[in-house]
Amino acid sequence: MTLASPTQPKPLKDEELRKINAYWRAANYLSVGQIYLLDNPLLREPLKLEHVKPRLLGHWGTTPGLNFIYVHLNRVIKKYDLNTIYIAGPGHGGPGIVANTYLEGTYSKYYPNISQNVEGMKQLFKQFSFPGGIPSHVAPETPGSIHEGGELGYALVHAYGAAFDNPDLIVAAVVGDGEAETGALATSWHSNKFINPVHDGAVLPILHLNGYKIANPTVLSRLSHDELESLFVGYGYKPYFVEGSDPADVHQQMAATLDTIVTEIQSIQREARVHGFTQRPQWPMIILRTPKGWTGPKDVDGKKTEDFWRSHQVPFGEIAKKPEHLKLLEDWLKSYKPEELFDEKGKLIPELAELAPQGHRRMGDNPHTNGGIVLRELTIPEFQKYAVDVPEPGKVEAEATKVAGKFLRDIMRFNEETRNFRIFGPDETQSNRLDAVFEVTDRTWAADILPEDEHLSPNGRVMEMLSETCCQGWLEGYLLTGRHGFFSCYEAFIHIIDSMFNQHAKWLKTTLDIPWRRPIASLNYLLTSHVWRQDHNGFSHQDPGFIDHVANKKAEVVRIYLPPDANTLLSVTDHCLRSKHYVNVIVAGKQPALQYLDMDSAIKHCTKGLGIWEWASNDKGSEPDVVMACAGDIPTLETLAAVDILRQNFPELKVRVVNVVDLMTLQPKGEHPHGLSSKDFDTIFTTDKPIIFAFHGYPWLIHRLTYRHTNHHNLHVRGFKEEGTTTTPFDMVVLNDLDRFHLVMDVIDRVPKLGAKAAYVKQMLQDKLIEHTHYIERYGEDMPEIRNWKWPY
Template sequence: MPKVEHQNSTLLTDDELRTLDAHWRAANYLAVGQIYLMANPLLAEPLTPAHIKPRLLGHWGTSPGLNLVHTHLNRVIQARDLEALCVWGPGHGGPAVLANSWLEGSYSETYADVTRDAKGMERLFRQFSFPGGVPSHVAPETPGSIHEGGELGYSLAHAYGAAFDNPNLLVACVIGDGEAETGPLAASWHSNKFLDPVHDGAVLPILHLNGYKIANPTVLSRIPEPELDELLRGYGHEPIHVTGDDPLQVHRAMAGALDRALDRIELMQRTAREGGVAERVRWPVIVLRTPKGWTGPAEVDGEPVEGTWRAHQVPLAGVRENPDHLRQLEAWLRSYGPEELFDSDGRPGADVLACVPEGDRRLGATLHANGGRLLRDLPIPPLDAFAVPVDKPGATLHEPTRVLGSLLERIMEETSGRRDFRLVGPDETASNRLEAVYRASGKAWQAQILQVDEHLERHGRVMEILSEHLCQGWLEGYLLTGRHGLFSCYEAFVHIVDSMVNQHIKWLRTSRALEWRAPIASLNYLLTSHVWRQDHNGFSHQDPGFVDHVLNKSPEVVRVYLPPDANTLLSVADHVLRSRDYVNVVVAGKQPCFDWLSMDQARAHCARGAGIWDWAGSAGGDREPDVVLACAGDVPTQEILAASDLLRRHLPELAVRVVNVVDMTRLLTREEHPHGMSDFEYDGLFTTDKPVIFAYHGYPWLIHRLAYRRTGHGNLHVRGYKEMGTTTTPFDMVVRNDMDRYRLVMDVIDRVPGLAVRAAAVRQCMADARTRHHEWIREHGTDLPEVADWAWSG
């Protein structure tokens, strides 16, 4: 059993100890004040019910521990002149982080009306978790934050994302013991196998064990300390333990723990950078055990509170109505000695501010938490060098993502010196045909490398781990601190991060309304290995619903693109990689696909977002269409064009218009989305009274939801994926889901007035083709030759 190492106390002077404790007490006072008070911030008069908020909201339990960490980070940042960022995993401890930002002055610099005096203190208290104020969690409104505290599990992944390619940055990460029980956080401990001590910064995890969640004990606080020590060592860390409830002893121990951890980090980085040591290093982790609700009420109404789950949120409820609780609250607040901490005007005293760094060294003022201020434009080369030649539509085939891979390779090359672009994905870069990037950068890897391994590098910038949570968390942290990236994933399994992208979208929506937050690079998804070409992996790999999830979110933030071929994918990629403050979802195939548009045509088509392909239909000139064939996605586009081809051969008198949609949000109205079409534009494309047969990549009801307000919605008939999946042939996938060319022709005949009788023989021919298909694949295991060998004849 390993020896459990507790930190020896740093030899703090009496003055240092006094000022550290003063800062910590001031932060605790401010945290309590935010939860309870709306007036009388300095307790200049006895508390009355009128001074108390009508609704008591917030989380006290974790706040003293967060205040302790913030106080001691201030000390080492100031003493060592560190460039530092802190990710607050227990982000529901918003009162603590806000309190420290106000104390150091960064809050008042950000919000001029919340001055660092009694008037500003009252405003700080009143606005907390109050209508028209600020959230109770650490949020975009909080200076120094890159991490929303509402949902737990992502802090450590965010911290590592911030540290990648930030060689001078220390990222402290406070991990709550409740958060430590989540799956994403458990996987995040493995991030240290990807942290390059030469080119990356350092992450210092601080595991805060206060014993309880909302109503239950936490696992890591209840296992024996030697067992926890073994666990952390198994993850590749060197644990340093700080335990106690005596403030002065804990101050000494915490100071010693931080000094020891930072000395070790400095030694490991210097050794790697100067001596070229290639072995994986073991980074320190601090295990901090303090009581939940420390320094708060020990007992309320005869029940123990401090050190129990009862301290989690508001330890004293009903303060307005209960005189005993009111007296207990006042005693609690006065126990911090506010008259010693603030002058008569409410300004923090010299002792309180003695450990606070200056300028952008303050945690609330670090530029890394406002990454848009550090962001540089991505050097994207001209697309023509990567475009595939298209002399006529449908004459050649390419794998779109392989074409994109060459562009990404060049971007990797162009950013090799500045190191501000990363590609992340769950073990699928080569599978998704993006392996060209390996010529510019290998895969980041600090664990053992064998001779049979390929493309593993100590300094690589391609990030692969079989955890979508980590890929998402790393990239979010990387983007939020001022860099660029792309997340490539199998379409069906990106759902694993549904909740994470939801949180990031909320962050972006809020931060866009804050003038002081500079725009950051967009979060870009490339979803491939998609539903229609997962015929070999089967039903478990077939789910196109991430688009539905994203399009439910804030319209000013989300964008969804379905490029139908290689050149349109290049054009879309160029756009999304240059964009700011969006979540862009790009769905594109990796299998050989027909080339429909030249590079110039692709640019124009993507700029429109949706447009008529005159060459693909038969309603040329001034002729009004009898039917509109619409499509979105590569396989639906091919099936619509094949259906158009059949209609031109079998029903040449029929006027057919083909419309392709690249930008899904174009289908919305302009009032609902910035990219939405006016009714005039929409009606011009789709008509107001003609049947529209729409082949869509995903679940068909999404198209109805996007277009439900349009005049011609009643004429809209959508085909798409309807959970009819299995292991089968590629064409059988579309047949099973009634999106095949033969079914689409039948839909036209069924919906164009007058065709039901006149084209009955054609319809029967299409139905017979579907029957022939079923018999053929069961005998031969391949698609019909007329399907497999089909090419556009226009």
């Protein structure tokens, strides 16, 4: 079977070809103008140095290809009445997407000051990569975008995320050949094994090979036709090739190919929706080969520029020093014949304007690209009915995430018809004790299913692939197009998506200041299998640092929760799933653990974010001698066990126990909306008493959050200090000095009133640590008094 398309018929009549080429020229003209021009937008006077920007920023090389694809997608959208969005993968294709949304009228709709006339065009040009203007890449400010162009590798996976549960949507995902070299993008090709044409939309990957990245050839562009065909057939696609440099020929190829592909997509969907899903389709894709910097200067200063890496960014920039460059720019701009494209007022002439779709069929105005517009609220059951019965604190055990799994199961059930909620994770849903969800749905799987397989179905709504980047990208695409999701992951390996989280957090922060962008559902992480219970997997699995990374982002968009037991986890999870426009990070253990709060107390505690646990304290009615603070399930356990030792040995000591669920409450109120006022912080933590803080993560994060508060100088934090191995659970805390014995010794060292008796207690604690080491080395498990400890009061 020949999958290449150069022999296809020529569907464009001469007049249609002329108009499409003219529209493409207009988009290219506007793109070059954005990079170079400050004034004289339509060259109605000779180009002068003062008409050119003093700092030339932007990327030209990929832009004409993006413009070419856009105009052809416009054609099939109109011809077939398609619901289509455009994802521009090449990092700095901003000039092209801005140009096209301006030509179709969307840009002026959202930015009335960028009007469709000479003055508006002047503003369009000036704002690009200019102080107070817009970035050079496709950004949140760009209408029609859900994909931030500042980071490469995620265009395709975002496209698939947008297509899930969007049956009428076609997502055109342009993958640059530089971007195609990233690991995330290489993995994303396998997303076609998770798409179900019955209830999902379609993704049309367009691999745009223009040969070069910044200063080198690209790997895929140097593969032969046969190698590329074999590669993508192997991925499960049906590749169509569109190749060349002659615009007339390539226009005809692209038009014919898109006609064929749209028909194929519709046929695949129709067959599945009438007869049901039977087997994974071979979805079509396009491999487009065109010159880098197409239609730009052939050479500059005697050096090859078009169809070479020199056209990647600004093809030439020394305009103030080289008068011949000014003439070169003028000739380049005039080669597009703007006088034939725009009327006297500077508006695109009507015969070209009519090529663009209308209303929400415009890719820049598709509601799915402004997800808050189409967002439907989740139907969420009352989380209180899943509560663990806690008649007394610290005496019964439960698995927190297993309890949360039943809550998530029913959220999945209650939203089955709307199909607007999915759970994402890298092959860990069952491992993380969320397997109750499999009572109502399966894992999404459109590849082959064997008789012995369990919980695999093309209709499943649990997204698992052993690629954190794919799970993250799917979820981002899903959220950005107006749905809800939940991501569970081993704590140590969520770091794999650090940079993806960065971009999403920046997107959320930026869109807060864009009035026409509507809030989307929050990105919710559950990090479990965490540092303190990775004793069996060892040091490689022991890293709580993601919360430090998250805490660096703007307070308007990040939240971090450390619920100490199942009921607080339920309360926090409900809150996060109802929230909008945040990144919520929840850290909770999956192992059987002591439960501390009944549901009523858990709700009150989580609502406040932190609080004094009166039942664990003995300072009521007086000043405490020491504050024992904790954040995280294992630090809470060790803190309470330490308090027990203190009570047994120093009954006169006044101890206040403070538990922190919402980590951001530790910041001053002026730094974070959840932060405590200085007065409230002083009331809870005192102004002059020692604070022993047992923390889930790296100790210095607590210092960062609290350093402005009055009593910071008395704060002593214990946490993970990069000591780990394959050992027992309790030995993990011992290795990091977070155990109950070290916490008690910290109190002894900081409360002088304990007097001479403290020396004997401290020696007893040191002996306990030695006893612990000998015991685990002999028996391979923790001492019974550690394993079986419960709150005794």
